[in-house]
Amino acid sequence: MTSGYFTSVDDVSARLAATGYLASPAVATTVFLADRLGKPLLVEGPAGVGKTELAKAVAEVAGATLVRLQCYEGVDESRALYEWNHAKQLLRITAGRDESWDETRTDIFSEEFLLPRPLLTAIRGSDPKVLLIDETDKADVEVEGLLLEVLSDFQVTVPELGTISATRRPFTVLTSNASRELSEALRRRCLFLHIGFPEEELERRIVRLKVPGLDEALAQAVVRVVGALRAMDLRKVPSVAETIDWARTLLALGAGTLDEEVVRDTLGVVLKHQEDVLKAAAKLDLDAV
Amino acid sequence: MTAPAAGVPERLTALVQALRSHGVRIGTGETVDAGLAVEALGLTDREHLREGLAAALLHSEGQRAVFDPVFELYFPRSVGAPQDTRHEPGARRAWRDSDTADLRERLAAALAANDQELLDQLAAEAVDGLGGYGTANGAGGSGGSGGSGPSDRSDGWSSHQTLARLRPETLLARILAGIRAGATVDDEFTDRLQADEIRRRIQAFRERVATEARRRVAERRGTDEIARRAIAPTADRVDFLIAGRAQLDELRRAVQPLARKLATRLASRRRRAARGRIDLRRTLRGSLSTGGVPMRPVLRRRRPARPELVLLCDVSGSVAGFANFTMLLVQALHDQFSKVRVFAFVNRVDEVTDLIGRDAAGPEGLSARILSAAAVTGWHGSSDYGTSLGEFAERYADAVGPRSTVFVLGDARTNMSDPNTGALRDIAARARKVYWLNPERRALWDTGDSAADTYAEIVEMHECRNAQQLSALIARLLPV
Numbered sequence: 001m002t003s004g005y006f007t008s009v010d011d012v013s014a015r016l017a018a019t020g021y022l023a024s025p026a027v028a029t030t031v032f033l034a035d036r037l038g039k040p041l042l043v044e045g046p047a048g049v050g051k052t053e054l055a056k057a058v059a060e061v062a063g064a065t066l067v068r069l070q071c072y073e074g075v076d077e078s079r080a081l082y083e084w085n086h087a088k089q090l091l092r093i094t095a096g097r098d099e100s101w102d103e104t105r106t107d108i109f110s111e112e113f114l115l116p117r118p119l120l121t122a123i124r125g126s127d128p129k130v131l132l133i134d135e136t137d138k139a140d141v142e143v144e145g146l147l148l149e150v151l152s153d154f155q156v157t158v159p160e161l162g163t164i165s166a167t168r169r170p171f172t173v174l175t176s177n178a179s180r181e182l183s184e185a186l187r188r189r190c191l192f193l194h195i196g197f198p199e200e201e202l203e204r205r206i207v208r209l210k211v212p213g214l215d216e217a218l219a220q221a222v223v224r225v226v227g228a229l230r231a232m233d234l235r236k237v238p239s240v241a242e243t244i245d246w247a248r249t250l251l252a253l254g255a256g257t258l259d260e261e262v263v264r265d266t267l268g269v270v271l272k273h274q275e276d277v278l279k280a281a282a283k284l285d286l287d288a289v
Numbered sequence: 290m291t292a293p294a295a296g297v298p299e300r301l302t303a304l305v306q307a308l309r310s311h312g313v314r315i316g317t318g319e320t321v322d323a324g325l326a327v328e329a330l331g332l333t334d335r336e337h338l339r340e341g342l343a344a345a346l347l348h349s350e351g352q353r354a355v356f357d358p359v360f361e362l363y364f365p366r367s368v369g370a371p372q373d374t375r376h377e378p379g380a381r382r383a384w385r386d387s388d389t390a391d392l393r394e395r396l397a398a399a400l401a402a403n404d405q406e407l408l409d410q411l412a413a414e415a416v417d418g419l420g421g422y423g424t425a426n427g428a429g430g431s432g433g434s435g436g437s438g439p440s441d442r443s444d445g446w447s448s449h450q451t452l453a454r455l456r457p458e459t460l461l462a463r464i465l466a467g468i469r470a471g472a473t474v475d476d477e478f479t480d481r482l483q484a485d486e487i488r489r490r491i492q493a494f495r496e497r498v499a500t501e502a503r504r505r506v507a508e509r510r511g512t513d514e515i516a517r518r519a520i521a522p523t524a525d526r527v528d529f530l531i532a533g534r535a536q537l538d539e540l541r542r543a544v545q546p547l548a549r550k551l552a553t554r555l556a557s558r559r560r561r562a563a564r565g566r567i568d569l570r571r572t573l574r575g576s577l578s579t580g581g582v583p584m585r586p587v588l589r590r591r592r593p594a595r596p597e598l599v600l601l602c603d604v605s606g607s608v609a610g611f612a613n614f615t616m617l618l619v620q621a622l623h624d625q626f627s628k629v630r631v632f633a634f635v636n637r638v639d640e641v642t643d644l645i646g647r648d649a650a651g652p653e654g655l656s657a658r659i660l661s662a663a664a665v666t667g668w669h670g671s672s673d674y675g676t677s678l679g680e681f682a683e684r685y686a687d688a689v690g691p692r693s694t695v696f697v698l699g700d701a702r703t704n705m706s707d708p709n710t711g712a713l714r715d716i717a718a719r720a721r722k723v724y725w726l727n728p729e730r731r732a733l734w735d736t737g738d739s740a741a742d743t744y745a746e747i748v749e750m751h752e753c754r755n756a757q758q759l760s761a762l763i764a765r766l767l768p769v
Contacts, residue, residue: 037322228482231485235545
């Protein structure tokens with residue numbers, strides 16, 4: 001039943017790193033377990049820490065196809081699971097005027113007229129797949145019920161065709177920004193992983209990897225300032241994505257070191273609210289912004 | 290040592306039991322998963338084991354604060370007293386003042402270098418040397434130099450005592466001076482972050498000491514008992530009335546995300562309330578075109594009226610933490626309502642809506658601001674519900690109308706004065722609905738000077754002891 005992409009936790013870190021995803025020990029361990037136990041992985045954490053990236057990296061490592069279901073308010077069964085191609089069915093009926101009803105009926109409800117949506121796509125077929133259910137918290141509660149069935153048994157029942165079960169379980173990743181509390185039942189079926197802000201050391205390596213032109217000392221300074229910003233009581237604390245943006249900005253500006261002027265001019269890249277910028281400037285002893 | 294030589298399954302179930310006793314809901318299925326995780330990961334790497342168990346057992350990030358200390362107890366880093374690396378084994382000797390100085394010296398170096406492993410080891414040494422107390426330690430630790438006897442015979446270990454003797458926070462200046470002296474052409478800008486970084490490291494060291502002390506105590510008294518008693522509950526389960534400063538700060542930071550969550554919940558309740566009711570008259574009229582068969586039910590359309598909210602809060606010392614948190618939460622939800630008005634009282638009522646408004650200064654000094662800027666006290670400083678309710682009913686009668694829902698926040702302790710039930714009846718008659726949220730345990734209602742039951746006869750009163758209960762109540766009670 002297990003997907004068996006990885007042999008050990010260290011193997012996970014090493015191979016993810018090779019695709020450009022530096023995983024913390026927590027991430028590597030949980031990915032390894034999800035792979036071994038064949039359970040879906042529920043990833044929570046602030047925006048911009050690489051939740052979606054994780055699924056993409058795993059897909060790349062495993063040489064699997066990434067099937068993505070983007071959730072939004074109002075996503076339903078026909079968007080998530082499958083749908084009958086009504087137009088094509090009608091064409092088929094008009095085309096076959098002379099045949100009996102029984103023939104037509106068995107024919108129009110065959111695979112040819114089925115439009116598989118992400119969840120069904122991920123389950124059908126024997127090639128390796130990574131199923132990414134993005135922003136699960138945005139979907140309505142009803143969709144969670146649908147996910148429960150799919151994620152616990154990895155099978156889908158189409159009344160006209162019968163039950164389709166997975167020959168090979170997809171490696172499943174659900175992400176959530178916790179804007180709504182997911183139901184306990186769904187959480188129970190998943191391994192839980194919270195990706196927080198990385199440790200200073202790891203974040204420095206991430207910055208170095210993503211912005212190769214940046215020199216070591218500057219990368220360290222950037223990460224330390226971002227660390228200090230995160231310790232402040234801000235409306236929106238900077239995430240890893242912002243750290244990388246900032247590093248890129250500094251590189252583009254050709255700044256050799258961080259000084260008051262550079263920080264003051266570029267703080268807007270890291271902080272997205274004016275009140276945050278003012279507060280941070282005060283705390284960092286910058287002169288009037 | 291005294292650590293139980295139990296097998297992994299026993300240890301795992303004991304860990305699960307301890308987590309359950311702290312309110313983490315773990316089913317048998319998850320426990321089995323945790324077992325599978327242990328099997329897959331092996332016991333060689335403790336860090337992997339910790340993350341693996343957390344992934345299998347926990348369901349939200351908030352539970353991590355409980356999980357980590359419990360894990361430390363059931364899967365400790367080491368057993369017994371720390372290995373003395375500098376002296377030959379077996380040569381256990383009395384702790385001297387010079388040892389404390391030496392330890393401080395090494396601690397300063399480790400903090401400056403941020404050497405995690407060394408810090409762990411130093412925490413263990415500190416607890417071993419400075420934290421022991423009880424009969425075996427001679428004069429009971431007087432003289433500030435710590436216990437004397439072999440530490441294996443100590444009655445217990447105290448992190449508080451260790452830290453009081455070691456005083457790691459006083460090392461800050463020395464570490465900073467050391468770093469500045471050692472730096473050659475350090476980046477000037479990041480220097481200003483140094484002090485805060487060191488402070489955070491010292492704070493982390495204090496937690497290490499607490500963890501180590503808990504582990505040593507657990508070896509003596511049994512892991513299960515310590516796991517149940519000595520680990521603080523998460524901030525949203527702490528009683529408002531006994532929450533400390535740090536916990537209230539943590540709650541305050543949780544206001545925005547909580548408000549966002551509640552707003553989504555309110556929106557979905559509103560959506561559901563908007564549809565669903567069948568308009569019988571229009572359905573029947575529509576059915577005439579289908580021969581009287583009601584093919585298409587017509588739903589009653591609701592007029593979108595945003596309800597009004599009135600908050601009446603007791604802000605006297607004992608319940609101020611509760612009132613502040615609720616005010617901030619309601620303020621954060623203000624766009625869900627057409628009007629939110631907040632009143633505060635101790636023994637006089639005053640409107641404080643502007644004080645907690647969006648543009649007002651940060652939430653840190655809210656209670657101080659209310660007490661200084663609003664007239665909430667009269668001749669004395671103790672709360673008086675009767676007078677306050679009466680004054681509210683009289684002066685702010687226009688604030689309460691048939692569209693407004695009133696929340697009264699307070700412990701209903703009247704200091705023996707007249708509860709003035711008439712005023713509350715007045716308010717209840719005028720408002721759409723009145724709820725009373727009481728931060729005291731239900732068992733304490735109507736004991737001493739509490740008039741809770743008297744008030745509860747007039748309005749609906751709910752027990753609301755911690756943030757968890759409050760958010761559940763707000764999601765349920767707020768009007769849509």
